[in-house]
Amino acid sequence: MVFGDLRGWIDHLRKEGELQEIDVEVDWNCELGTVARKAFGTGNGPALLFNNIKGYGEKARCSRVFTGGLSRYSRVAMMFGLPKSASITELVKAARTAYAGRVAPKIVDDGPVKEVVLTGDAIDLLEFPVPKWHREDGGRYINTLQGTVTMDPDTGRLNVGVYRGMVGQKNTIPSLLWRAQNWGGDFAKWVDRDQDMPVACVLGWEPCLPFCAASPLPPDVSEFEVMGALRGAPVELVRCETVPLLVPASAEVVIEGYISNDPKTFEMEGPFGEYTGYFGGDQGPKHTIRVTAITHRKRPILRGTLEGTLPKMLNENSIMSSVQRAALAWNVLERAGVPGITDVHCPAANNGTTLIIQMRQRYRGQAKQAAMAIWGSSASHLRYKHVWVVDEDIDVHDYAALDWAFAYRVNAAEDDIIFVPGTFGSALDPSTRLPLRDTLTYGTGKWCRVLIDATVNMDFAPEAQYDGNRYPPTVKPHPQDWDLVTRRWKEYGFKD
Numbered sequence: 001m002v003f004g005d006l007r008g009w010i011d012h013l014r015k016e017g018e019l020q021e022i023d024v025e026v027d028w029n030c031e032l033g034t035v036a037r038k039a040f041g042t043g044n045g046p047a048l049l050f051n052n053i054k055g056y057g058e059k060a061r062c063s064r065v066f067t068g069g070l071s072r073y074s075r076v077a078m079m080f081g082l083p084k085s086a087s088i089t090e091l092v093k094a095a096r097t098a099y100a101g102r103v104a105p106k107i108v109d110d111g112p113v114k115e116v117v118l119t120g121d122a123i124d125l126l127e128f129p130v131p132k133w134h135r136e137d138g139g140r141y142i143n144t145l146q147g148t149v150t151m152d153p154d155t156g157r158l159n160v161g162v163y164r165g166m167v168g169q170k171n172t173i174p175s176l177l178w179r180a181q182n183w184g185g186d187f188a189k190w191v192d193r194d195q196d197m198p199v200a201c202v203l204g205w206e207p208c209l210p211f212c213a214a215s216p217l218p219p220d221v222s223e224f225e226v227m228g229a230l231r232g233a234p235v236e237l238v239r240c241e242t243v244p245l246l247v248p249a250s251a252e253v254v255i256e257g258y259i260s261n262d263p264k265t266f267e268m269e270g271p272f273g274e275y276t277g278y279f280g281g282d283q284g285p286k287h288t289i290r291v292t293a294i295t296h297r298k299r300p301i302l303r304g305t306l307e308g309t310l311p312k313m314l315n316e317n318s319i320m321s322s323v324q325r326a327a328l329a330w331n332v333l334e335r336a337g338v339p340g341i342t343d344v345h346c347p348a349a350n351n352g353t354t355l356i357i358q359m360r361q362r363y364r365g366q367a368k369q370a371a372m373a374i375w376g377s378s379a380s381h382l383r384y385k386h387v388w389v390v391d392e393d394i395d396v397h398d399y400a401a402l403d404w405a406f407a408y409r410v411n412a413a414e415d416d417i418i419f420v421p422g423t424f425g426s427a428l429d430p431s432t433r434l435p436l437r438d439t440l441t442y443g444t445g446k447w448c449r450v451l452i453d454a455t456v457n458m459d460f461a462p463e464a465q466y467d468g469n470r471y472p473p474t475v476k477p478h479p480q481d482w483d484l485v486t487r488r489w490k491e492y493g494f495k496d
């Protein structure tokens with residue numbers, strides 16, 4: 001679907017009854033984030049447009065904040081142009097198709113994002129109503145659902161990623177820059193050249209921007225090409241003012257700048273309420289964007305999001321992740337040649353930390369092949385710590401079914417639980433000891449990954465007494481018995 005810009009997306013949401021506009025005054029300091037937390041609910045709340053933010057009246061450079069565009073599956077479906085009732089598996093299949101597609105962007109000379117250009121002393125990030133989302137956050141986080149554009153200096157490939165960043169001074173954004181992320185790969189190449197890395201943070205465009213920017217696509221892929229495939233039309237890009245990068249011409253706000261590897265330029269950042277549900281990325285000196293320009297539309301709308309997921313407290317990242325991480329894993333499995341995959345699911349509450357694969361087994365060791373393929377891919381950085389594999393009769397969206405398979409198809413003495421220690425992991429996961437989460441020293445976190453193979457064990461011999469199956473029959477009634485009893489149900493005296 002082509003929406004044109006953030007405003008086109010907001011209009012569409014309004015028409016579809018998916019938007020709540022908040023016109024009473026709301027404080028950027030903790031109140032806005034708490035409203036978002038309550039409104040996001042269990043993943044069933046509306047998108048939110050805050051029109052009246054304390055201290056940012058009509059005369060302010062920016063007076064509106066939009067959040068929650070993708071905090072409900074119905075709106076992820078709308079982004080894909082699917083019916084709002086589409087199932088999670090249908091959304092995952094749509095994302096798989098988009099990720100496999102490429103539509104090259106189109107470079108244009110000008111666009112609304114150039115309506116206002118600020119450089120030098122005119123730059124002041126706090127002229128924007130940047131929320132302090134949680135009381136314990138280390139500051140006001142401006143980069144929460146932006147797309148940060150960087151370039152591979154060897155190939156010119158433009159990467160777009162969501163990487164958190166806090167307002168430091170009026171022209172600085174200390175950020176979480178991990179070497180195992182794609183902008184981290186780009187950064188290493190700029191450092192090798194002894195040059196600062198140019199960046200451009202795009203805040204507010206069509207929903208495919210944050211969706212693709214938060215997707216761990218392979219390092220050689222430009223998210224702009226995948227956005228083109230997702231929306232079915234090229235993304236129109238304009239050149240930045242002070243960095244050699246390109247950004248969507250109709251974006252709301254673009255922040256341009258450079259990041260140095262000199263520790264003297266690092267500023268304090270963190271902690272931040274994170275996707276794990278805990279505060280993470282503790283306060284410490286971090287790589288810092290030195291802002292060289294801000295360009296924006298007239299009356300810009302700031303795009304941001306409330307991070308942090310807990311059971312029954314879902315948000316944009318968790319809803320998006322459950323689609324993105326399942327789709328990417330499925331594509332990885334297909335590319336690696338693992339046969340028989342019938343469904344893949346990431347429960348929203350853990351943002352893709354747990355991956356559930358449903359497969360039709362054809363030979364022994366297939367579940368292990370699947371887990372190794374997943375863990376060998378760059379998509380598994382920060383995610384897929386625990387991989388479950390189940391047979392086709394287990395509904396991956398039904399935790400009771402998974403629990404039953406875990407109870408009776410898993411036997412640790414039969415190699416059904418496999419540990420892979422010492423892998424890259426998430427530096428935000430508090431189950432990893434604090435010193436091992438130090439990314440300035442190690443580049444990333446550290447995990448022992450676990451496979452739970454909850455499929456029927458193919459090492460068991462088919463048994464004649466089980467009609468040639470490896471497991472006995474279940475207690476599910478035979479269809480002829482079930483049909484008979486269903487027909488006679490009322491005769492037995494039952495009402496329904």
Ligand SMILES: Cc1cc2nc3c(=O)[nH]c(=O)nc-3n(C[C@H](O)[C@H](O)[C@H](O)COP(=O)(O)O)c2cc1C
Nearest residue numbers: 144161162163164176181182183214215216217317
């Ligand atoms: C709300 C939100 C915040 C995120 N914050 C960070 C972050 O601070 N650092 C990071 O490396 N990844 C963060 N991510 C995850 C990345 O966006 C994701 O891993 C993505 O694949 C990065 O792009 P890349 O694969 O091109 O590096 C965040 C994602 C979301 C949705």
